[in-house]
Amino acid sequence: MRASFGRVELRADHVAKYFYAHLFAANPGVRSLFPADMTExxxxxxxxLTAVVQxxxxxxxxxxxxALGxxxxxxxAEPAHYEAVGQSLIAALRFASPMTWDAETEAAWLGAYKVxxxxxxxxxxEADREQAPRWWDCRVLAHSRPARGVAVLTLAPGGHFPFRAGQFVSVASERLPxxxxxxxxxxxxRADNTLELHVSRVDGGLLSPVLTDEVREGDILRLGPATGMMTLREPVRNAALVAAGTGWAPVRALLEELxxxxxxxxRAFLVARATGEVYDDRTxxxxxxxYPWLNLQVLSxxxxLPDALSAYAGWEHQDAYVSGPPGFISYATDLLAGTGVPPGRIRHDPVPLPQRTPRGVGHAQWFLDPRQPQWINPADR
Structure with missing residues (x-):
């Protein structure tokens, strides 16, 4: 499977286009479940697909x-959709490997997809048996912009919303179905069941400009189940919290739980590119x-960050939690491992890299401006 997928990766754009063309042609009813703009x-x-193969x-x-299911x-998503997706996936993989695809390869992929x-x-x-909601409709109680390009939203879910500090949710707006x-x-x-989101506007992004610039008090946002690995390890021991930008949000939640x-x-380290970007300055x-037991440094x-970390000792006894943009997470994780934090004691969640520039959908654009596959957790969309 990995060998055949390695060949398919070279034609990732074509495979994705063929997959959706096949899926929508064979199952016209599923098109309405997807965004109008299919580029991203x-x-x-x-x-x-890459995440699963890896x-x-x-x-x-x-x-x-x-958890993904x-x-x-x-x-x-219904059971019939899984069958349709499997048929279109095999068709797309076969299309991308005309010279190397054989019965053995197809059998391997069919077996893997079945599992x-x-x-x-x-x-x-299991979730249906538990009568767990598919989503929660949440009313926006407050919307503020404490810094340029940053919005803080306070939400009231329509029912009890279970989560742990440090987790994240997938969010959708009726303004962008x-x-x-x-x-x-x-x-x-919180005792009053309210939730708080910190949103940084991504130029060229789809949802973040809607949440920062368009959403108003009284709007309804839809939230998926809470998930994520950046929760406190048990038993709780000395902690190091490292964040950049709105990565401060889960760190703040962890501090509240502590x-x-x-x-x-x-120990906490917050990186902001300028003083004005420390948007939660009151806290x-x-x-x-x-938090009298906390040592916090704000770095410009x-x-x-390397000098700030090196000022402390005993890193081998710390649990570390990292949050922020994808590049920062990778950078900070490497630094923490270099100081002596055991890799298994460093927690963070995968974050998709944003597509900052629009791409045309014609054949020329797909040939001349191919996208590198980005590792994301598909459950976190």
Whole structure:
């Protein structure tokens, strides 16, 4: 499978276009489940496929697929859709490998997809038996813009919304149907059940400009189930929290949860490109009074992070949590590992790289401006 997928990767754009053309031609009714603009969706398909192929030997893959199936309920995915997707996937892979595709390769892919689909359907059926909501409709109670390009949204879900501090949710707006994007929850669970999101506007993005510039109080946003690995490890021990930009949101939520635990030494490092970009300055200014066990440093650029980390010792005894843009997560994770934090003690979630410039949909643009497949967690769309 990996060998055949390696050949298919070279024609990723063609495979994605063929897949959706085949899917919509054979199943016209499913077209309404997808965004009107399919440009990014095509890229995300291949990223999702790449993620699964890379994890074929991962013992956690079945659990990941079950969680993915639970999450896909928000797309109104039904068992018949899994069969249709499998048929179109095999057709697209066969199309992309005319000289090397054979009965053995097809049998391997059919078997793998059967296992994948059964695991996802199992997760979806389990959620249905639990009567877990497919999504939550949440009313926007407050919308503010504390800094340029940043919005803070306070939401009231229509019912109890279960989550843990550090997790994120996929968000959609009725202003842009069928487009979902992941955002971290910026607070630990509250007595009044309200939720808080911090959104940074991405130029050329689809949903973030809607959330920062168009959404108003009273609007309804749709949230998928909370997920993510950046939750406190148990038992809780000394913690290091590293964030950049709106990556501060899950760090703030973790700090809130830590106030309800026995005090532990906590180091926090927040990177902002300019003083004005520390958008949650009220919380940060009073942080010493609320969290007396916390040492927080605000850094004006990421290049100062190595010196800030080196000022501390005992990193081998820390649990580290990292949040921010994809490039920053990779950079900070490498730095923390270099200081002595065991790799297995560094937690972060995968974040999709945003497509910052639009791409045409004609053949010339697809040949001249190919997209590199981006690793994302498809459950986090």
């Amino acid at each position: 969706q095509r890229d995300r398909l291949f990223a999702a 994890r074929l030997d991962d013992p956690d893959l079945p659990g990941y697929l079950k 639970r999450d896909h309920r928000k797309f109104a 994948l689909a059964e695991a996802m359907l199992s997760g979806a059926e 069928h487009v979902w994007r992941p955002y971290s929850l910026a607070a630990a669970p 106030t309800h635990r026995p005090p532990v030494e906590t 940060i200014r009073g942080i010493g009074e609320v 650029r990421a290049e100062r």
